[in-house]
Amino acid sequence: MDLSWTEEDKAFRAEVRKYLEANAPKDLPEDETANFEARRQWQKKLAEDGWVAIHWPEEFGGRGASLLQTVIYNEEYTRARAPLLVNSLGVGLLGPTLMAHGNDEQKQRYLKKVLSAEEIWCQGFSEPNAGSDLAAIQTRAELDGDEYVLNGQKIWTSYGKYADWMFALVRTDPSAPKHQGISYLLVDMHSPGVEARPLKEITGDSLFAEVFFSDVRVPKANLVGEQNDGWRIAMTTLGFERGAGGLAQSVRLRNSVLDLIGDAQQVRRNGWTAFDDPLSRNKIGKWLVEIEVYRYTTLRAISALVHGGSPGPEASINKIFWSEWHKSFTEDAMDILGPLGRVTTDESGNIDSQRWVREYLFARAGTIYAGTSEIQRNIIAERVLGLPKEPRGDTKTEKAGER
Amino acid sequence: MDLSWTEEDKAFRAEVRKYLEANAPKDLPEDETANFEARRQWQKKLAEDGWVAIHWPEEFGGRGASLLQTVIYNEEYTRARAPLLVNSLGVGLLGPTLMAHGNDEQKQRYLKKVLSAEEIWCQGFSEPNAGSDLAAIQTRAELDGDEYVLNGQKIWTSYGKYADWMFALVRTDPSAPKHQGISYLLVDMHSPGVEARPLKEITGDSLFAEVFFSDVRVPKANLVGEQNDGWRIAMTTLGFERGAGGLAQSVRLRNSVLDLIGDAQQVRRNGWTAFDDPLSRNKIGKWLVEIEVYRYTTLRAISALVHGGSPGPEASINKIFWSEWHKSFTEDAMDILGPLGRVTTDESGNIDSQRWVREYLFARAGTIYAGTSEIQRNIIAERVLGLPKEPRGDTKTEKAGER
Amino acid sequence: MMDFRPNEDQIQLQKAAADFLSKESTKEVVFAAFDGQDGDSPELYKKMADLGWLALAVPEDKGGLGMGLVEQAVLLEQLGYYAAPGAFFTNACISIPALLALGANDEASAVLDGGKKVAFVIDPEFVIDGHLADSFLVTVNGRVRLIGGSDVEVKPLETIDGTRRAASVEFSEQAGEDLGDVHAVESVVDAATAILCAEMVGGMQKSLDMVLDYVKVRTQFGRPIGSFQSIKHRLADMLLKTEASRSAAYYAAWANQSGADDAALSASVAKAYVSDAAPWVTGQSIQLHGGIGFTWEHEAHLYFKRATMNAALLGDVAFHRERALTLTTSDRSEAASGGGGRSRG
């Protein structure tokens, strides 16, 4: 066991930090569309400087960075509070999938524009009747000549309203077992018959969209890998998504605690600041403790990955940890800030309470999306602990919670 | 809705309180056997004065008290911190069962000696391989002429080492469905072949025993009700047990909080008494709040019973509430008292820490016995909320958690 | 005689309220208020005033219906169930009884017929429904004053719950009219706290009802999700907390109505318990609804937001735990108003 970073790692970290300090934009516009455009410009700049997808091979515009360097990069990126990538789904999910399973034409056609954010990508996995049972995909793609004809609906599509392209899972063989009739298709969002409707969330924002397909024609050339092999293809990329982001997530959540400490010092309640209240201090101390533990746990998982392990079902532990952390932390933040923490009028005071309300509400989603906490516990119990499987109604051959 | 007590109720309460103040013994001997004998004498005295089983009809030595009077009596009895009845199982469970299902000979033979504690009774329901699946009884009783021959084992038998008699559930028809081959037998604990071995619990006490039967012969006259009707007979009494005791339970648990408040004022930590620590005060306040809520809930349940309702599956809510309360409360008590709360040497200080350790450990049992919290939640979900039943391995016709 | 069950009149009131609100406080009305300028629905308020509901617990000789706090709890539970927007609670349950307690009968009368609204100021930085008020009851040096809206600088505040908003207010301590000593209204605040708990119970019940319906029909992995044990156990806990909250709210309403020894304690007990339980139950409703529960168009969030809002009003969990402890361990008269240095606002 040795948790020290090599001199090389440290130098790389310093380089990233220096670049971000010099270049990362601050104070983006509040207006949603303007904000998006500013972030698109920022990704373009990053791409020009070769700092978007450092884990991609150089031939596709990356730096061929190691997993550990990617981890360091992500951590620094989050520490610098640099803006979220507008094309994060393309960079994090589509790119690695195409590099692993796409053909040369597909790689040439798409990858560069992913990096530069010239084409924005969204993910088309979730469906209204699927939920945590992700493989219960009903969107149909029927081959008609050289084209698939798509009908159906996707939901919870991040960047759905901005996206030029969607990588989608669609059912190409309804008669096959649940996981074996699914294909991985690239869908032009500007095709006739595609409609993206913004979905309003409980936060009042519309980060997601519903996407409807009515006889949308997709060239057969847009199939990634073999027909009916989409489930396996999609799963290989989800693993990567979960591996390299944990440390950055710990930085992101720790930033929230630091922000709360700052705001609690501004709010007077009960004759002292909320930060001086012993009950509040105990709670804040708790979340600092837990987020550090999450950081250690993440380092341990990354170390296993770096040294040749696979993320595997332990990723479920990671998911439960941060999503439950975030939910409980924001609940305590509301307790600590009191009535003023519930105000959303901007000019109400010297704390950004609108932010706390939004974070409190948004945190409710973390334990639902990408597999609910309930599903994650199933996965841990069955695949890590080897406990008997849940009886299920659809088919006896698949694993509970598989996705 | 009217929660006031009638003048009659108030007069009755005053009478009970006066009697207990004048008569309830204080400072019982510490030695277990001497303690038991002192409590037996106390019950004898209570019986002579007609204050043991006030809800029994007068012809059997009770006062024919109403349910509400019984509730008041139990509440006052607990508030006075009067000693636990040595024959509580006989008074609370066997008596009502015999009165409902016994024949005249049985009533004459047993009931008076239950009240006077001349004969101590224990309950023989639990078995090692049954647990929360109470009906999975394996102890066999085979009819041989005019006698049943018993073989098997009971466990978790309170007062097992003192008992003269056991009311037991035994399997008389192994071929019948699980709940239909069980009979209710009265077993003389002094019969040849009965062995009661004290069971040492994690507290270091032996409040329970294991009871082994080897060819124990029980006269057929000791059968209560019909053969193979024992399950139904036993269930009628469990309901009563749960109805009248809730308010007393709330008083008992509140007494614990008051004791903790007293002890916390004696323990200095962190530069102040444990009672003055804001974190401790918040915790103590929490348990005071929750025990009051439990009291209100119990009043509501009693009111439903008094006005002709049945305790039903809502009893499960009551069980979860107090048992989880007690477990969490004692955990906080240990936190509040700190290292000194973990000391069990008597002369260690001016708080009774031995008591807190014992209560902390004993509280672990509350969520296990008489149906675990897990079983209780099943019962609530299925029988109150009408959710689908759990698939089970033994038989599809019975209800999950039924007992 | 000891009877926790609602009586015939209370059952009738509950039915009438549910019947009215299911037609008048519909999803459309609530969402319109939520998205609107001030979170109010003047039509709904007027109709409720016309039904006499603002004056439900006001004695008949003062122009009311002569019912009690238990009946008010029954009514407010239904308002909570239907997420009714607007300033009904603050006027019916705080301002009117406070004005009456201070002998300001004419002012009370102007409020109870629905013509005027008064806000009760505990913390000037955050006055619930202050943006809708025509005048303000404030406490200055232990005396209660009634100040007209024109003498108060009111800054409306939007909150997490669009249907229950607030304002920050500034006023001169000499403004308005002295109505009397603040002790006269202390029991009003306890009573209102009990009734607020009843409103929260309504939201919990609605959340439970919605999710119960949902888990019986939503299937995953080929089974209704309500057949999975972890979901079942969660719902059992939701029921437990909802029923315990109901017991606490009604007990406190009754204790305050009848002036029982534990009136103040029961109000703090109820508020401490329900302020913990209501956000949890309504939040679980979002969780168990899954993605659909995270959408604006589903009602689940309305109840979560209201519960979050209410948890911070009239004293939070920490305030009321401390007060319950103080009331239990100290001389009652000293302890009744305090939360051991914590403040209610």
Add this chain to the structure above:
Amino acid sequence: MMDFRPNEDQIQLQKAAADFLSKESTKEVVFAAFDGQDGDSPELYKKMADLGWLALAVPEDKGGLGMGLVEQAVLLEQLGYYAAPGAFFTNACISIPALLALGANDEASAVLDGGKKVAFVIDPEFVIDGHLADSFLVTVNGRVRLIGGSDVEVKPLETIDGTRRAASVEFSEQAGEDLGDVHAVESVVDAATAILCAEMVGGMQKSLDMVLDYVKVRTQFGRPIGSFQSIKHRLADMLLKTEASRSAAYYAAWANQSGADDAALSASVAKAYVSDAAPWVTGQSIQLHGGIGFTWEHEAHLYFKRATMNAALLGDVAFHRERALTLTTSDRSEAASGGGGRSRG
């Protein structure tokens, strides 16, 4: 390079420790100590001393094996797994390094060969293993003194954990020998805190292993209880907390070994987290074992009691949360020793 995995030597040490302890710290040995006069097993202590384990992390030039804190964590995790009784932890992980840090090499040497035991006094009312000690390290006015047992009045204390007991001690402030400034031992206490967490992780792992075996074979209602979702989810949470505790304990051991900037913080983080998690995990083991877990003869309670004991040692949850917050928000040098007015003892 960044590698959280145990290296070959550490794996060998773990295997050797497990092999030894499975034979020498058997259920019989542990129960005998638990029921015995002083909670000790002198034979086990002597054998471990003979193996050099007391001096595992002592530099070779001072008579030790020259390993580090991470190896000590590996060893103590196994001692926790086998519930080893006696004063090994306090001597190996506190007294010996404290004596060495103060330059008292001869005294350290007498302890590390197993001949003598020293107790480190934080709170004179509750000195862990004080009843087994030959002498005492105490702090008087910022200076550390070593006092022989004959100059100390020792009152043995039985505790919830029969295999880890304590004493209250009284001594004259002039007694014994001045060894140096208390600052010299501050990092020793942090390191010991990290190692105590590793011991607690061992107990959690054993509790999890036992209950996992049990739920796979115990049937209720015709199914192994490990097939019920509520049980599965509980075990998933037990695994999560056990693994997170392990990450925290080893991170803290490494950070203190390497003198990282966050050495003090990581020790407080680990102790705050594990002191919460260990009683919960070991308590769930009792719960899921059902009745059998409530019997004395089953080992489940040993681990629950040890976890409960350890949670209160070297600073409880509240102390370490406060210290973590102080270390995060204040100047480090000021904050390192304090827990914001809370005390470690």
